[in-house]
Amino acid sequence: MADYDLDVLVIGAGPGGYVAAIRAAQNGLKTACVDSRATLGGTCLNVGCIPSKAMLHASELFEQAQSGALARLGVKIDGMGLDLGAMHGQRQDTVRQLTEGVAFLFRKNKVEWLRGFASFVDRDRVRIGDRIIRARNIVVATGASVAPLADAAVDHEVIVDSSSALELRTVPDRLVVVGGGVIGLELGSVWRRLGAEVTVVEFLDQILPGMDGDIRKEANRILGKQGMSFKLSTKVTGIEREGDGAVLTLEPSAGGAAETLAADVVLIAIGRRPNTEGLGLDQAGLSVNARGQIEVDRDFRTAVPGIWAIGDVVPGPMLAHKAQDEGIAVADTIAGRAASLNRDVIPSVVYTSPEIAGVGLTEEQARALGEIKVGTFPMLANSRAKTNHEPDGLVKVVADSGSDRVLGVWMIASVAGTMIAQAAQAMEFGATSEDIAYTCHAHPTHAEALKEAAMAVRGRPVHI
Numbered sequence: 001m002a003d004y005d006l007d008v009l010v011i012g013a014g015p016g017g018y019v020a021a022i023r024a025a026q027n028g029l030k031t032a033c034v035d036s037r038a039t040l041g042g043t044c045l046n047v048g049c050i051p052s053k054a055m056l057h058a059s060e061l062f063e064q065a066q067s068g069a070l071a072r073l074g075v076k077i078d079g080m081g082l083d084l085g086a087m088h089g090q091r092q093d094t095v096r097q098l099t100e101g102v103a104f105l106f107r108k109n110k111v112e113w114l115r116g117f118a119s120f121v122d123r124d125r126v127r128i129g130d131r132i133i134r135a136r137n138i139v140v141a142t143g144a145s146v147a148p149l150a151d152a153a154v155d156h157e158v159i160v161d162s163s164s165a166l167e168l169r170t171v172p173d174r175l176v177v178v179g180g181g182v183i184g185l186e187l188g189s190v191w192r193r194l195g196a197e198v199t200v201v202e203f204l205d206q207i208l209p210g211m212d213g214d215i216r217k218e219a220n221r222i223l224g225k226q227g228m229s230f231k232l233s234t235k236v237t238g239i240e241r242e243g244d245g246a247v248l249t250l251e252p253s254a255g256g257a258a259e260t261l262a263a264d265v266v267l268i269a270i271g272r273r274p275n276t277e278g279l280g281l282d283q284a285g286l287s288v289n290a291r292g293q294i295e296v297d298r299d300f301r302t303a304v305p306g307i308w309a310i311g312d313v314v315p316g317p318m319l320a321h322k323a324q325d326e327g328i329a330v331a332d333t334i335a336g337r338a339a340s341l342n343r344d345v346i347p348s349v350v351y352t353s354p355e356i357a358g359v360g361l362t363e364e365q366a367r368a369l370g371e372i373k374v375g376t377f378p379m380l381a382n383s384r385a386k387t388n389h390e391p392d393g394l395v396k397v398v399a400d401s402g403s404d405r406v407l408g409v410w411m412i413a414s415v416a417g418t419m420i421a422q423a424a425q426a427m428e429f430g431a432t433s434e435d436i437a438y439t440c441h442a443h444p445t446h447a448e449a450l451k452e453a454a455m456a457v458r459g460r461p462v463h464i
């Protein structure tokens with residue numbers, strides 16, 4: 001160790017950073033993790049994955065009770081109502097328990113938790129407050145923050161971002177969501193279920209960019225049926241505060257006549273951008289690419305030896321599980337152990353109801369690369385979905401025509417987020433569609449729809 005204070009200093013305690021720190025300590029390296037937040041867990045645990053899922057779960061139950069869906073199952077609830085304070089309370093409680101859980105794991109694994117904002121002094125020294133720490137390895141895991149919409153300053157009351165949209169104290173009558181991506185659809189769903197009239201304004205001609213074309217179309221149809229309105233191929237050119245609300249000016253993306261749209265609350269959800277401001281990357285000899293990301297090689301080495309980067313601050317999907325797996329890989333690489341991460345098999349899930357999930361290539365991407373076969377199966381024909389009154393959705397398997405190897409799996413189903421793990425594991429093992437088709441699946445389960453879609457690749461599904 002000689003002149004070094006630490007073997008590893010991790011900057012940022014989100015899913016990338018805290019996992020990297022724990023694994024580095026497990027590998028016997030003297031490790032500390034610094035974060036400027038009061039609690040550990042980064043975006044995901046504090047203002048992202050976890051609180052949004054807490055509100056999605058609670059609001060889904062509310063809607064099931066309020067819409068009469070439970071009554072139709074024979075579950076009669078008299079005098080039901082919304083206690084938004086209690087709903088927020090359970091969200092905050094879950095966040096508290098999970099962030100404290102990370103603090104417990106730090107203590108258990110002897111990771112030192114440093115509180116403060118970190119900036120590079122040079123390639124192996126970092127300033128945190130009035131302290132300077134020298135580390136043999138520095139892992140940058142500073143994550144990302146909400147991308148601003150030009151000329152629309154977030155005030156956290158009427159014009160909100162994903163963090164303040166989780167905290168609304170009353171249900172807005174009219175919520176306009178700018179951006180039909182993952183955040184817009186998840187948080188839009190929360191407030192629609194609780195009673196808001198929700199309009200999503202999306203620049204592109206379809207929601208959920210990056211996902212399979214059929215899945216995007218079907219998701220749009222299902223969410224529309226639930227009562228969400230969509231203004232596609234539309235851009236927001238201005239947002240003005242007016243009275244207690246706001247008025248948005250909209251124009252067709254391709255140009256044309258402007259219209260206005262009134263809202264009580266406007267949620268800006270047009271993407272996220274990497275956190276590197278104030279980090280002093282230039283002091284360390286580092287720079288960012290055109291998208292503001294830190295470029296890394298396959299092992300997460302930056303251009304400067306001894307400095308590594310993972311998670312939302314590097315290129316790739318901005319997902320917590322991707323950040324976590326990169327955290328493990330970088331800590332094992334630093335310790336000289338074998339590490340691997342298959343960038344082709346990173347599942348993504350949108351936690352609407354039903355859930356929307358995918359892994360691997362979309363049909364469009366796969367078709368552009370060569371001959372493919374596609375099998376689909378509707379959830380309407382799945383016995384468990386039928387039993388649970390969940391008719392919406394489908395499963396699609398995309399396989400290589402010659403080898404039959406599965407290239408991608410896409411699905412909309414109530415439990416798609418859980419089902420997609422099977423597809424990811426099959427793809428990780430290089431499965432063919434036949435491998436999935438001949439795997440015995442328990443009955444009655446939603447997962448049988450994946451088996452049927454795999455059978456459909458050869459045109460031989462049984463239950464349709």
Ligand code: FAD
Binds near residue numbers: 016119320321322
């Ligand atoms: P982060 O979690 O952003 O953590 C970085 C940390 O570093 C932060 O705490 C930050 O304060 C700190 N930091 C930054 N700069 C410094 C500095 N200079 N010094 C000290 N500390 C610093 N992903 C999913 O996979 N599933 C989901 O369901 C999901 N839901 C989401 C819902 C919302 C509303 C949002 C906003 C995001 C969601 N995401 C989800 C994305 C997910 O949160 C991110 O991909 C993930 O948190 C990235 O992890 P990270 O470790 O790279 O960075």
Ligand code: NAI
Binds near residue numbers: 182209236317318
């Ligand atoms: P996103 O990239 O998913 O979607 C942003 C959308 O806004 C796009 O459809 C884009 O075309 C549109 N857009 C951009 N500028 C616009 C404009 N001026 N007017 C109208 N539309 C515009 O970004 P989002 O939803 O903000 O999420 C950020 C990241 O957080 C995502 O990369 C996602 O991976 C992650 N996340 C993941 C979740 C999950 O895994 N379940 C949940 C929430 C966030």
